Amino acid sequence: MESKIQILGERLSPFVERVYLQVQAKGLGNRIDFPGADWDQIKTPEYLKINPYGKMPALKWGDFTLYESTVIMEFLEDQFPQKPMLPKDIKERARVRLVIRVLDMYYHVHTVALLSQVMVKERNQKFVDRHMAGANQALDVLEGLASGGQFIIGGKMTLADTTLFASIFLGQTFAPGFGLDYFAYRPKLKAWYEGMKEKPLFSSSNELRNKQVAGFVKARMKKRDKG
Numbered sequence: 534m535e536s537k538i539q540i541l542g543e544r545l546s547p548f549v550e551r552v553y554l555q556v557q558a559k560g561l562g563n564r565i566d567f568p569g570a571d572w573d574q575i576k577t578p579e580y581l582k583i584n585p586y587g588k589m590p591a592l593k594w595g596d597f598t599l600y601e602s603t604v605i606m607e608f609l610e611d612q613f614p615q616k617p618m619l620p621k622d623i624k625e626r627a628r629v630r631l632v633i634r635v636l637d638m639y640y641h642v643h644t645v646a647l648l649s650q651v652m653v654k655e656r657n658q659k660f661v662d663r664h665m666a667g668a669n670q671a672l673d674v675l676e677g678l679a680s681g682g683q684f685i686i687g688g689k690m691t692l693a694d695t696t697l698f699a700s701i702f703l704g705q706t707f708a709p710g711f712g713l714d715y716f717a718y719r720p721k722l723k724a725w726y727e728g729m730k731e732k733p734l735f736s737s738s739n740e741l742r743n744k745q746v747a748g749f750v751k752a753r754m755k756k757r758d759k760g
């Protein structure tokens with residue numbers, strides 16, 4: 534029997550969660566496992582052999598390994614063409630990829646930086662302001678790209694929805710602490726998010742994800758109070 538595909542990483546990471554949501558949306562839960570890998574494990578020599586950058590997620594399928602979430606998602610689309618998450622129409626397909634590219638190149642760089650300022654003894658306000666401006670700009674761009682319907686691009690659930698949801702879910706959990714309102718002036722993103730979070734695909738994960746976020750905050754507080 535062919536071995537199961539494993540996706541290594543913790544679902545608190547939006548890069549892992551985007552793959553998880555794709556797998557669920559495609560109904561591949563019985564073909565692909567998420568055994569978890571914590572933050573220490575991704576720096577072990579064994580893991581670094583799979584991903585020399587020591588980041589999550591990574592894919593392992595027998596001898597075959599892969600990393601970079603977007604590459605993993607595209608591989609899964611090719612390997613499992615059922616319930617496609619990339620539109621047939623090549624213009625729409627390009628726009629789905631554009632949403633993901635904007636997240637990877639222009640959004641996460643700022644939100645990851647802002648996360649480093651959660652629960653610290655003293656915030657570096659200049660640093661926070663710079664990255665808030667960057668995050669806001671990316672969110673404005675995403676508002677501009679949004680179709681304005683139920684789905685972020687086109688008329689069907691795509692990788693743009695699952696990927697954006699994973700990113701926004703985590704980001705907006707921490708945003709109020711920075712005075713950042715994701716949805717105040719972004720009606721299309723707001724309506725999209727409100728609609729998406731009610732769908733079983735996303736709402737079924739909420740409890741676990743909220744627990745993970747609380748765990749992250751607790752760990753950061755512990756670190757802050759220690760040193």
Ligand SMILES: N[C@@H](CCC(=O)N[C@@H](CS)C(=O)NCC(=O)O)C(=O)O
Nearest residue numbers: 546547548587588589590601602603
């Ligand atoms: N471009 C990578 C980004 C992955 C990434 O940054 N993952 C974070 C977790 S959110 C990580 O593993 N960070 C650990 C580290 O950088 O040491 C991807 O899309 O897979």
